[in-house]
Structure formats: structure tokens, C-alpha cells
Amino acid sequence: MGTSESLLYDLSTLRAATDNFSEENKLGEGGFGPVYKGTMQDGQDIAVKRLSKTSQQGQVELKNEVVLVAKLKYKNLVRLLGCCIQEDEKLLVYEYLCNKSLDKIIFDPARRQELTWEQRYRIMQGIGRGLLYLHEDSRLTIIHRDLKASNILLDPDMTPKISDFGLAKLFSVDASFGNTSHIAGTYGYMAPEYALHGIFSAKSDVYSYGVLVLEIIAGRRNNFSQYPGTNGEDLLTTVGLIRAYNHYARWWRKSCGLRRRVVHTVDAVVATLVSVGVDLRSPASMSH
Template identity: 65%
Template sequence: MIQTESLQYDLATVRAATNNFCDENKLGQGGFGAVYKGNLPNGQEVAVKRLSSGSGQGDLEFKNEVLLVAKLQHRNLVRLLGFCLEGDERLLIYEFVPNTSLDHFIFDPIKRAQLNWESRYKIIGGIARGLLYLHEDSRLRIIHRDLKASNILLDEDMNSKIADFGMARLFVRDETQGNTSRIVGTYGYMAPEYAMHGQFSIKSDVFSFGVLLLEIVSGQKNSCFRNGENIEDLLTHAWKNWREGTGLNLIDPILRNGSTAEMMRCIHIGLLCVQENVADRPTMASIVLTLSSNSTSLPVPSQPAFFMHSTIESGMSSSYGYNSWVSNSKRSKEESLPLTNNEVSITELCPR
């Protein structure tokens, strides 16, 4: 059993490794703080997550991430090496993953050309296997609750690694779902039953995986965009094209080579994952099987949970998609979702 003490680094060592957290070593900035590249005395490269005092992630989440992630060992999960807790400093020390996060590639008009279909399919498979490990194959049952493109890191061989477990929830083996009054996650990736009622399960992660899968195939963010005379979000765009038999329109135009059948199959899987009915969504075990076997038959997906009927009228969008659903719900404590810098929403709701 891993003891917390064996993972602890002293602050002086971490300061020396990051050159006192200098800007030149800064890898990125998120809602929970900055991440710095560092070199330990033994020459090992590390990534140091420096939690900000106003990040919203308290000691509970900090200890959660340390004790939880230290027990996880899988090639598609970022490995936690240790932590530092001295004075006001709360630091997490991870293995260094050189190619940063997936969002820096997939949403960049130049860099995404580096991700051909073979690379994207490998990334999709790695994410799926990592989630399967969290849900079923580790000694614990773990729900990530914040799966998104910026939390998928890529190593030197462009293998995907799931990162950031500060919001993860641990279950004993026979538990399958839970409720919370503190909604944490990222706009666009959260399943409806979680965003609206605080109900989360492994199928909440499956919903997020479906959104991420559609982003990888299309090269588009899940947020709203203009499509001709309409304003649509990615799920609406995917569903309408699927229903009309024009699914090829969803595929990133830069993917000129690769298996079109695999791309269409991934769109199919993505739409199955984002269905409103929790029970209709597949498990990660069935998704991994489907990705590895083209002979596995897939059911017909139903309309996505956050489907928008929208047209531009006098510069306004009339829709009952994510925005209107959230704003029309009878939330007890607030009228909107406050967002942190990296679009992580932290909302106190009364579950119903």
C-alpha cells in the first residue's frame, strides 16, 4: 500500500527543479493553477502542478488527487510521482509528457495536420482503454468527472494519457452511481443528468467521451458555431448529418487519407455515448470492443441530450439546447454557471 509520506517532496527541491517557478518553465495555466516543467536532481523531467490559492480546489481535492492517482498504474493515465504541501504551497509532481495536451493539436488549424487518422484512432483507443481501467479494471471504481481535450496529454509517440484527477470520485466495487450538490466539470462535456441534477455514474464519463470522440473526428470544439444560416453546436451538427445520411460532412477535411468506415463508426459510437437516456449509452468495455472489431454491430442512436433547434432570427438564436435548458431549470441557488479561466464550472445545486 502506498503511503502518503513516501510521495512527499520538499519545497526546496521543487523550487530548484523549476528554477523557482520561472515563466520560461511554464507549460500552461488553468483554472486550478499553473503547470511548470522541472528537472529533478536525478535528471528526471517532471511536470509540476502548482495549485492557486483561489483555485476552488481545497485540501480535500488535493488529498483526493494524491491518494487516488498514486494507486493508478496504466499506460493511458498520467503517472503521479509525488506532491509537496508546505505553507501555502500545494504542488503535484507528475511524469513529464512532452507533447502537451490534445486540444493544442486538434483545435489548431496548423498543428492538427500532424494528427492523421491513424494517430487520431490510436488516441481514441488509448482514451477508451484508460477510462475502462478507471471504471472496471483498477482495484477501485473511479469516475473522472472532467474528461475533455485539455485533460488528454500526448507522449513522445502521441499515445494518449488521461490527466487531472482532482475532481474524480472513488467508489467501492459494488457502487455504480452517486449524487452531489457540487457540480464540477466543463461546459459542453457534462452529461445532462449530472449538469442538471448532480447525478453521476460511469455513464457520465461515457457522455464526455462521446463529445471528445466527435471533436477528434471533426476537429471542431463542442461549442456553438455558425453553419450557413444556422447556429449549431457540435452534437446538433453531428446528429443532423447522421440523420440525413451526410455523416461525411462531419469528418475533418484535413483527413484526406484513412479509413472512412472507421471514421463513420467513431461518429456512430460518439452519438451512442451522448444519448439522453443513461441506460442507452454503451459501457467503456463495449466501446473498447467495438473499436477493436469492425464486425460488432451497433444499435441506432437516439437524439442527443443537448440537441438544439436553432435558426438566426434578428441576430438571435431560438433554441432549447444546453443554454436554455440550464437557464429554464429551477435551480435553487443561482441563475447561471460561473466559469473559471479554463471553463471549469463549479456550481452548488440542490439535486432533485
């Protein structure tokens, strides 16, 4: 597993595994392309991401980057098994996780009842550990830039694993801090300085993580709110307003059944996310 050749998959093998990328095997679609479930001849289940045509990487360069990303092994990261670059296809092959993505659970009124508060805490902690590994402990400094519920996969033990963590690097956006004209994130999760001016750093991911923590606790998407009188504001705005008018703890306890320590956690997260002391000056130049 140390060279690009050992990480290469044959296109015909992946076509057979995914039934030629059939809709029945489609697991979802992200900013970089759709993902399909596949089953290899030996019975191994895999997830195949079919990259969009926007990647500017050459074949050799992409293979080299895949080798680097595939070496990142951590319990809270989805493992990249290899890639396929044939004809006009660029495919990434990942381990398959049976519980699929976190959004399928926390935003489903029935399924989210299956999650205990201890499980939610473990999920939040696991995501935080994975993010810390990417930012500080791995051999590569990787800014995710699209951390969200659908990019958190769950294994059979409900251990969270961050997916798509190398795609920004694979798409030639490998700086740990800088400016970009290619905004590769999801509105609702993006830090203001990134969404407005393309300024990204590890702090951008931490902002997204804060939004994700709120969603895990509330069981609601950031871009959707049913709280009376909020006129459909996003979750972050709603919680910020409730906090400001001292209805915060009462509403969260009533709607989510939260214990005191969870309310304190949300309070700290919201206080950070709604702070207005962020300098959003425009960058002098765009690097991408």
C-alpha cells in the first residue's frame, strides 16, 4: 500500500461492483460528485466516489496525492482504499460503512430517537478528534472545508468517521491558510470569512464543527427552523435570538429534553458562533 500502483483499481472491476454506477447503488451526492455502493468479487463492500469533471489534477499528480491521503489512518477518518483513473473517469474508493451518514439519523424524527445523549456526546467528541488529527497531528495539514452531517459516516459501533477530508487537497487546494475563488463548502456550515471572501484556515473548519454540534443536539438542520416567531431563520440565528432574549435554556430543555450540561455546551457553542468580532476585510488577491 505504499505506492500508487498498489492503490489502483481497474475501471471494469468498479463498474461491475457498482452495477455500472446504477441509481439503485447510489448512496448520495456531494459537492465533488456522487457516491455509489459497490461489492467486490470477494464480498468486500466499498464506497466509490465518482469525481466531477472540475478536477484540474493530472493523472500522475492525482495518483501521488491519493498515496499521501491513503496513508492517513485514524479511527475517526473514513479510510481511502485507492483510486481509478481510466478513460475519462476519476474514481476514489473508500471503506463502506453500514450506518451511512449522520444526517440520515439526526434529521429523521424516528431514527434520531435511537441516539442516546451519551452516543451524541461520543459522536461529537469523535468528530472533534478527527478534525484535530487533520489539522495538527497528521503528516499533512488538511483543511476539510466542507464539514457537515452528510460527511460524517457511522460504523457499526456508531463511531463517527469524517469523509471527503482529502478532496480539497486532491483538487489542488492544499494550503493550510489562504484565499480561494473556488468555494468548496456548503452554505449554512461555512464561516463568514470563507463564504464571503474565500478566506479559509483551520478556524473555518472549527466554525463548521460548531454548527454541526448544534445540529446533533437539536436534531434540526441549520437552514431550517420551526420555532414560533422566527420566520424560518436558520438554526444558528434562531438559537442566537432565543439566547439573547433569555428564552434559550427553557426552549431547548422543552424541545430536546436536554440536561443542564448539554445546555451549557450549546450555550458556549452559540456564544462563539454568533460573535460579531470577526474581521471580514477583502483579501488583497485570489490565489486560486
